[in-house]
Amino acid sequence: MTQSTAPTSPAPKAPAPSRRGLFVSAAVAIAVVAGIALDTAVVHVGSESDIRVQAFSPDSYGQSEFPRILEFVQQKAVDAATLVPAVLADKNAAIEQYGMAASTGAIMFVTLTGVAGEAKSGVHALEAAGVPEGVAIRVQTGPAINGTDLRDAPGDIAFGQFKNQIEYQDAGSGINRAMKAAVLDGIDTTNLTGRTVSVTGVFRLINPKNWLITPVEMSVE
Numbered sequence: 001m002t003q004s005t006a007p008t009s010p011a012p013k014a015p016a017p018s019r020r021g022l023f024v025s026a027a028v029a030i031a032v033v034a035g036i037a038l039d040t041a042v043v044h045v046g047s048e049s050d051i052r053v054q055a056f057s058p059d060s061y062g063q064s065e066f067p068r069i070l071e072f073v074q075q076k077a078v079d080a081a082t083l084v085p086a087v088l089a090d091k092n093a094a095i096e097q098y099g100m101a102a103s104t105g106a107i108m109f110v111t112l113t114g115v116a117g118e119a120k121s122g123v124h125a126l127e128a129a130g131v132p133e134g135v136a137i138r139v140q141t142g143p144a145i146n147g148t149d150l151r152d153a154p155g156d157i158a159f160g161q162f163k164n165q166i167e168y169q170d171a172g173s174g175i176n177r178a179m180k181a182a183v184l185d186g187i188d189t190t191n192l193t194g195r196t197v198s199v200t201g202v203f204r205l206i207n208p209k210n211w212l213i214t215p216v217e218m219s220v221e
């Protein structure tokens with residue numbers, strides 16, 4: 001006996017999207033694309049928005065800051081023959097009269113002419129008129145210029161102006177390099193021993209009898 005098979009009904013089709021639904025979906029897609037477009041900025045290479053321009057450049061900073069630091073130090077510099085006895089007599093009074101307060105010690109401004117001794121690690125001792133025995137005066141001549149004395153000299157370059165401690169430290173290094181390029185690169189600093197050198201610069205006053213000057217001006221006779 002043959003069993004009859006009932007005809008199979010086709011699977012029901014999903015309802016076709018309504019025209020209104022299509023319009024809503026299209027509107028949402030357009031809104032998303034528009035939002036992405038509004039949130040996307042076109043950055044041209046070399047423009048102010050270029051990340052390479054936005055990134056902190058210690059050398060650019062140093063080149064822009066050194067000229068005003070030079071002028072500031074020139075205006076504040078005191079002859080060593082005047083500054084030495086003042087510092088030895090009363091360190092705090094000398095700082096108040098001639099210096100600039102800093103987080104470590106104080107920055108002092110000095111000008112002098114002396115005879116250069118032998119170089120030791122890029123530093124020359126100077127024997128200057130009016131400076132008594134027992135007071136050591138030295139000047140950095142490179143190739144490496146260390147410290148942040150130039151950065152701290154004007155008193156208005158503060159940590160809060162930079163993103164972090166590394167940037168703040170790099171700012172000092174950039175100023176040192178700008179000074180070296182402007183002041184020391186034109187001098188044969190390997191041949192200074194026994195020669196008369198005129199220096200204007202700054203030093204951090206910690207030990208009144210030991211000064212390490214970072215120059216902003218130097219000439220050799």
